[in-house]
Amino acid sequence: MQKQVIDLNADMGESFGPWHLGDGNDPSIMPLLSSANIATGFHAGDPATMASSVALAKQFGVAVGAHPGYRDLVGFGRRTIQASVQELVQDAIYQIGALQAFLQLAGLRMQHVKPHGALYMAMAASEDLSLAFLQALQGLSPALAVYCMAGSATHLAAKQLGVRAICEFFADRDYDASGSIVFTRQMGRLCPTTVADKVMLACRQGLVDTVDGQRIPIAFDSICIHSDTPGALQLIRTTRNRLLEAGITIRAPQGQSAA
Template sequence: MQKHEIDLNSDMGESFGPWQIGDGADQHIMPLISSANIATGFHAGDPATMASSVGLAKASGVAVGAHPGYRDLVGFGRRTIQASVQELVQDTVYQIGALQAFLQLEGMSMQHVKPHGALYMAMASDEALSLAFLQAVQRLSPQLAVYCMAGSATHLAANQLGVRAIREFFADRDYAASGSIVFTRKMGRLSPEAVADKVLLACRDGLVDTVDGQRIPIEFDSVCIHSDTPGALELTRATRSRLQEAGITIRAPHRHHAA
């Protein structure tokens, strides 16, 4: 069944001081998306970058979510950190609070939380961690949604607690026949047309082609294009154009009509 509205999200503010991640194209990508996941300082980002990212989102009319990760600036949050559930939850609360302060300065509210990188993947397979994390998120702001993979432990925990789960479709990642993501350490440059075609197929028919040549059903509420993927700006432009040409509105989840 074709979607008439879809959220387009991207990870923003993933630079640190003078160092820029990816193409450094945040200011050009931001107006093209509907939801921004802003790095909160542990895997990337710093106070100045958070402040500028929030300001850019406000100017572009983009909804904002916190993008907390492991305390791993050197590894960009892609390395698993061995820590207790309590410590990891406290680390995420600290990061969410930092971004909430910058949003408050701009008179904005936070739409969602999306864990980053290795933390996202750890939570996807760890129900205890997901439950503890989402219980803390609920106490911080009951209205916050969580971005996650459909069928993941995070998704199941959100359903159990009554937290709104925004299921993601990854435009710039390959899918296996199992429906899981095929992660690679080094992303090559992707064809903007191929990515736009992939997203349109998913939005129009609820299908995705896998790396082994199968076509499987996929369920999702938001399309993610990572800003650190080479050529992310071109991928986002092509995808947005293809969706709009197909009559699909790009809109943040909190602005969708209630079901």
């Protein structure tokens, strides 16, 4: 059964000082989204970038989430960091609090938290880390949602604790037979039409093709296209247009429409 409403999210503000990520198209990408995951300083982002990203989201009515990662600016948060669960959760709280301050100044509320990169994948595989992370999230605000993969340890922990889970479909990543994304540190340029076709198959039939040639069911509430994927602006624009042409409303989970 075709989806009638879907969230479209991307990671925003992933620059640092004079260094700009990927195509540097955040001002052009932001108006196309319904939700933005803003980097919080450990894998990318700095105070000025967080402030400008929040301002862009407010300007275009885009819901905002924190995008905390490993303390790994050199590796862009995509390297595994050996640290205790307590340390990782404390690092995340620190980052979420930083973005929350900028949102408060802008008169906005935080919709969600989405872990970044290797932290996202570590949580997806670890019940202990996911439970500790989400318990801290509940302490900050019971209204906060978490973005995760359906069936992951994070998703299961969220259901156990009563945290709202927004399950993602990764339009610009490959899937394996288990339904998990194939983690990669570098992405090549993708065909916008192919990515849009992949999204439409998922939205219309709830299916995705895997790297080993299978077609498996996929459950999701939000479509993610990473802003650091080469050509991200055209990928997002093409996908968004296809969704709207199919009569699918693009709307943040909190109900704020961006269509």
